[in-house]
Amino acid sequence: MTSGVKEAFSVGSKSFTAVAINTAAKTGEWIKSKLGDFSKVDHKYSPHDLVTEVDKGAEKMIRNLIMTHFPHHSFLGEEGVQPGPAASAKALEEVKDAEYLWIVDPVDGTTNFVHGFPFYCVSIALAHRGDVIVGVIYDPSRDELFVAEKGKGAYVHGRKMTVSADAALSGSLVATGFPADRNGALPVNLAGVTALAPRVRNLRVAGSAALHLAYVAAGRLSGFWEIGLNAWDIAAGSLMVQESGGRITDTEGRPYSLDVRHVMATNGHIHDEMRQALAEAGADKLR
Incomplete structure (x- = not known):
């Protein structure tokens, strides 16, 4: 790595990765302590897009912890953005080129x-001029911490992660999600499920895009795709997949960037086969 890239990981004595890890762990433990202890559930974009005061409190905690160390950095958090794809795209456009x-x-x-279904996480990424350089995902239910630094690998429980060796869809466990956008993204994703379910070993829909991406990086899944996500769902996991030897693109095969909303991540071996199957089913983009 060049010295310029190395310098991107810290300001003075403050390590970006250490701050991200500490913030994710503290926030995750607080979130876990609130299980079953919140007063109401609100809807955002649709009746299937939920938010609680725990989401809002967790984001405030994360913002405060990070901004204490790096007050001049920019911040994009899900709960600070108005609901809906258009608002998400606008919010990202305003900050994506920040240093x-x-x-x-x-x-x-x-x-x-x-x-109370134990598959949720805290996802924190840091981008340097639009390029993700740190990704941290913390699963408080399992006390699993996934960490990636650009050019330095990706780790879980301190052990280096490597994507699975599955060579074909037929031997692969893959995952997807059911988007909150019931009229646009959901029918496209269901078409993908219909196309891929008979062709893979099995399919999982566990409800957290960030954890699905971490699982691809860890070799627990060989692939993941979903239509209609946002930068905060994908950014941290995107780096983990890349640093573990996998491949991440949009569902039409274009390179990953912060703008990607229709994502596909695999171990690399099944990427083209999976992309072709989605394309043939008309399940690779909004129609």
Whole structure:
């Protein structure tokens, strides 16, 4: 790595990654302590897009912890953005070229959290001029911390992660999600499910895009795709997949960037086969 890239990971004595890890761990433990202890559930974009005061409190905690160390950095958090795809795209456009941008989903998997289903996480990424350089995902239910630094690998429990060796869809476990956009993204994703379910070993829909991406990086899944996500769902996991030897693009095969909303991440071996299957089913973009 060049010295310029190395310098991107810290300002003075403050390590970006250490701050992200500490912030994710503290916030995750607080979120876990609130299981079943919140007063109401609100809807955002649709009746399937939930938010609680825990989401809002967690984002405030994350913002405060990060801004204490890096007060001049930019911040993009899910709960600070108005609901809906247009508002999300506008919010990203306003900050994506910032020198340093923290991209945060305080509770990825809010529906799971609300129902007490233990598959949700804190997702924190740092982008340097639009390029993700740090990704941290913390699963408080399992006390699993996934960490990636650009050019330095990706780790879980301190062990280096490597994507799976599955060579074909037929031997692969893949995952997707059911988007909150019931009229646009959901029918496209369901078409993908119909196309891929008979061709893979099995399919999982566990309800957290960030954790699904971390699982691809860890070799627990060989692929993941979903239509209609946002930068905060994908950013941290995107770096993990890349640093673990996998491949991440949009569902039409274009390189990943912060703008990507229709995402596909795999171990690399099944990427083209999976992309072709989605394209043939008309499940690779909004129609």
